[in-house]
Amino acid sequence: MVPGMGDEAGVEQGPEAGPWRATREAGLDRWRGFAPRASRYAALRNRVEPGHPHVSRLSPWVRSRLVTTEELVGTLLSTQRFGAVEKLLQELVWRDYWKGWLEWRPGVWLAYQDAxxxxxxxxxxxxxxxxxxxxxxxxxxxxxxxxxxxxxxxxxxxxxxxxxxxxxxxxxxxxxxxxxxxxxxxxxxxxxxxxxxxxxxxxxxxxxxxxxxxxxxxxxxxxxxxxxxxxxxxxxxxDDHVVTACPLESEAPAARVRWASLPEVPEVTPGRWGLWVHGEDLTPELSGLGRFRPGLMVTVMDARVLQGHRPSALRLDWMKEGLADARRRAAAHWGCPALQVEAGTEGFPEALARLGSAHGLEGWVAMRPSVGPLGDAVEGIEHALARAGLGMKWCRRRWDEAMWAHAHAGFFPFWEKVAPRLAEAARGSATQGDLGL
Ligand SMILES: Cc1cc2nc3c(=O)[nH]c(=O)nc-3n(C[C@H](O)[C@H](O)[C@H](O)COP(=O)(O)OP(=O)(O)OC[C@H]3O[C@@H](n4cnc5c(N)ncnc54)[C@H](O)[C@@H]3O)c2cc1C
Incomplete structure (x- = not known):
């Protein structure tokens, strides 16, 4: 029961609800359970029923990239006809479309925060x-x-x-x-x-x-x-005849910003740079960064950033478990030490700088956070590291670069560009053995 909710009846979760575990394995399990129903998604997805059997309920895993859109798209396209799963493919890339759209217009995020x-x-x-x-x-x-x-x-x-x-x-x-x-x-x-x-x-x-x-x-x-x-x-x-649209204050159109392309993997001295893994992408080993050789891997929980955004206890637990899962996989993949840093009063840019200096690193490599609370921290991180004489190399998945390039206008022009390329882009990233399909 959520504290403060008195004696209200709890929400029934239905037979398929199951636990929400922030591990890659739990996300893959959920996908294995849902994938055979993917062709019925278009017809049934709008129905809101106990247990939500007509949708995947995968978004928490997809959002933190414990499971990636490209691998879901890849397995769908290698097991089903495009036409049979087109609606689900569209919804999967809506996420990429929105992310790209905001990347083109970061002012919309800042205006929301100000308001x-x-x-x-x-x-x-x-x-x-x-x-x-x-x-x-x-x-x-x-x-x-x-x-x-x-x-x-x-x-x-x-x-x-x-x-x-x-x-x-x-x-x-x-x-x-x-x-x-x-x-x-x-x-x-x-x-x-x-x-x-x-x-x-x-x-x-x-x-x-x-x-x-x-x-x-x-x-x-x-x-x-x-x-x-x-x-x-x-x-x-x-009642249909009662509800009318609330009038809106006028809003200036958001300025479009051309985001800079980034490499998939940095050119740095092997073993001399650390890898910072964060909640925007918890499977870097399945990206170009899988080929990079870090001297150390860290995840960071930042009390100040968290306080600012006041996440619920459930969400905090989810984030912590996701980071722990990423460390376990990183230690197995790269064979380097994998640490968790609790950045308290110092803040996480300073924590990264302190840790990098203590381990004699040349700097840090990370996926560049997209627009949002972590993206807001980018400048502070670069400054803190520069003050400590350390470098910061940002990377981005090819998938994001390819998707975002078309996300500057409406969804349907985006889809027209993206749909024919999906099969090609997804080829090679589908880990069917992993997904059990
Ligand atoms: C007001 C509002 C707020 C929302 N806030 C979020 C949010 O904070 N985070 C979030 O991930 N989604 C958000 N969505 C989009 C959507 O509701 C969820 O992605 C979806 O309900 C997740 O459930 P699912 O995994 O069962 O989706 P499914 O229907 O099974 O879809 C599969 C995957 O496709 C993606 N997807 C599906 N629909 C959308 C959509 N409309 N927009 C973007 N991606 C989509 C998700 O990654 C999802 O996991 C919001 C939608 C609305 C209307």
Whole structure:
């Protein structure tokens, strides 16, 4: 039970829910269970039912790259006809599309952070109190209160439930979208700066101007589990003719920034550089970096960064377990020491600098974090290392470079470019033995 939720009924998880373990093996197991159902995904994916049997529930693993999109795409394409799984392929690369889109427009992330700080600091007490009640599952629309509890108790919500709940927040409760996005970001195990911020902007009507997502009772009744709708308290607030789009403040179009290409693997002296592995990519051994020879591998938990974003206890445990899993695999793959650093008051840029100097390294190699809290730390890391006389070499997967190149406009132009290349890009990265397909 989530602390502070009193005697509210817990959220049933259904027969397929199973544990959420932040290990690569658990993610692969989940995929093995779901893959045989992939061809039914297009027809059934919008149904929101106990246990969520019609979707993969893989997003927490995909988000931290305990399992990568390219290997999922690779196994799908080598076991099924393209047409039979096209919808799932599209959804899988939506994540890459959103990440690329935000990389082209980092100002959207900064504006969201600014707006959030402003609302938290200056928002009227009546708005903040109402937001607290809705987040705590005490908004009075029973089905929406249930989704709020599911999010807090499991760290997951089905895509359609995210749309309904975010639409209810923006257009029925008429609360600031940034507060709702922050609630999701703190609780989702798959919390992602791109998918979450842009998903919320899309529901609010900011991402595609003039198009907001409205939660309608008829849609909930068509796709929602009847047992979740049997408690009809407050449902009349979602009646189709009642819900209208909340007017938006005008927003300047975000400036487009050309991100710089990065190598897949750095050219550095073998054994003299350390590898920093973080929650944006927990399987670097399955990227070009697999060929690199680090002298040392570290993962870092940064108390200050974490405090700033206030993740839930579930999400914190997920992050810790994921980092531990990455260290285990790294030690086996590279045969070098694999350490965990708890950066307390000093902050993790300084922790990396201190550790690098103590181990006589020339510098650190890492996947460059994309736009988001870790991306915000890039400059600070580079400065801290430079002050200690250490270098920082950033890398990026070829997959990201290939996908992001087409993510500057709408999804469908992106898909037209990407679809024909998927089979080619995925060839070689599908580890079918690993995935048991
Ligand atoms: C308001 C809102 C907030 C969201 N916040 C996040 C978030 O923080 N992190 C996140 O990963 N997704 C987010 N999404 C997208 C989507 O809801 C989740 O990726 C999806 O529900 C994950 O469940 P699944 O793994 O069962 O998905 P499946 O339907 O099984 O899809 C397979 C994979 O495809 C990707 N995917 C599917 N749909 C989307 C989508 N619409 N956008 C991006 N990727 C997608 C995910 O990696 C997912 O694991 C958000 C959507 C909305 C509307």
């Amino acid at each position: 959030l700080r402003r609302v938290l600091r200056e928002g009227p007490a009546s708005v903040l109190d109402r937001a607290d009640a809705v987040m705590a599952g005490r908004g009075g629309v029973a089905v929406m209160d249930r989704f709020a509890r599911e999010l807090m108790e499991t760290g997951y919500l089905h895509n359609h439930a995210r749309m309904w709940w975010a639409g209810y927040w923006c257009h029925v409760e008429r609360l600031p979208w940034v507060l709702g996005a922050d609630f999701f970001y703190r609780h989702l195990l798959d919390a992602d700066p791109a998918s979450n911020t842009l998903g919320w902007r899309w529901v609010a009507g900011l991402q595609t101007r003039g198009k907001a997502y409205l939660p309608r009772r008829s849609n909930l009744e068509r796709y929602g589990a009847p047992e979740w709708l049997s408690d009809t308290r407050g449902i009349e607030r979602l």
